Amino acid sequence: MEKSREYVIVAEDLWMTLEGKQVLKGVDLRVESGEALVILGRSGAGKSVLLQCIIGLMTPDSGRIIVDGMEVTAFTTEKEWKKLWMKVGFLFQGGALFDSMTLSENIAFPILKHTGITEKRALDCTEELLSLVGLEGEGKKLPSELSGGMQKRASLARTLALGPSIVLYDEPTSGLDPVTSDSISRLIKDLNRQGGNTSIIVTHDIRLAFQIADHIAMLEDGKVIMAGTPEEFRRSEMEHVSRFIYGSEQPVAGREG
Secondary structure (H helix, E strand, C coil): CCCCCCEEEEEEEEEEEECCEEEEEEEEEEEECCCEEEEECCCCCCHHHHHHHHHCCCCCCEEEEEECCEEHHHCCCHHHHHHHHCCEEEECCCCCCCCCCCHHHHHHHHHHHHCCCCHHHHHHHHHHHHHHCCCCCCCCCCHHHCCHHHHHHHHHHHHCCCCCCEEEEECCCCCCCHHHHHHHHHHHHHHHHHHCCEEEEECCCHHHHHHHCCEEEEEECCEEEEEECHHHHHCCCCHHHHHHHHCCCCCCCCCCC
């Protein structure tokens, strides 16, 4: 008998309109405990909107979202949202570091805001987090003094500051060169495997997707047109899927990548 699956994130029949355009059109999504789910799709397909609906930065017109047993689409109080945000980390596409703060101050900010620990202990925690993402000893630098890849790592350290069990990544390798992108991909994969986190990674970076995904879902025109394993995507005969993955106008079933 097949073991029942434990879904940490469930989205059911999500619809969302932005500026008169239907962005999500009945999206269904399920994410199992401990897995890394990559959401692929072209710009404008609704990937980031879906992610922001899950974390509560946007509210869908209709549908239901459940995160770690909490129906977030039914939340009515700030207290409910704070409980969710203590469990879920969100890596913004642009990093969203405070320019006037050092890396240590940036990372300590959510710790001081949401916990009762002292500033000294918070700063001690930042050193551990910086070491975790390969930025040991860089805490006194400002974001402007870092490369794009280092800024991404610092943003990730801040995302992990409260020890989330669920991490959402919005285009984590956007604007980075291939070598730096690969290092960020390895870091995300290591964090997911070693920490046992459940992750959703929104991207249009095919290389990233196949490096870290347990499962992939592809959005096209506001709908999930395919969900499956990386190998199933490699072998897909769906035109939209093969064109996106291989840059081909024709399906390329059976092609290895």
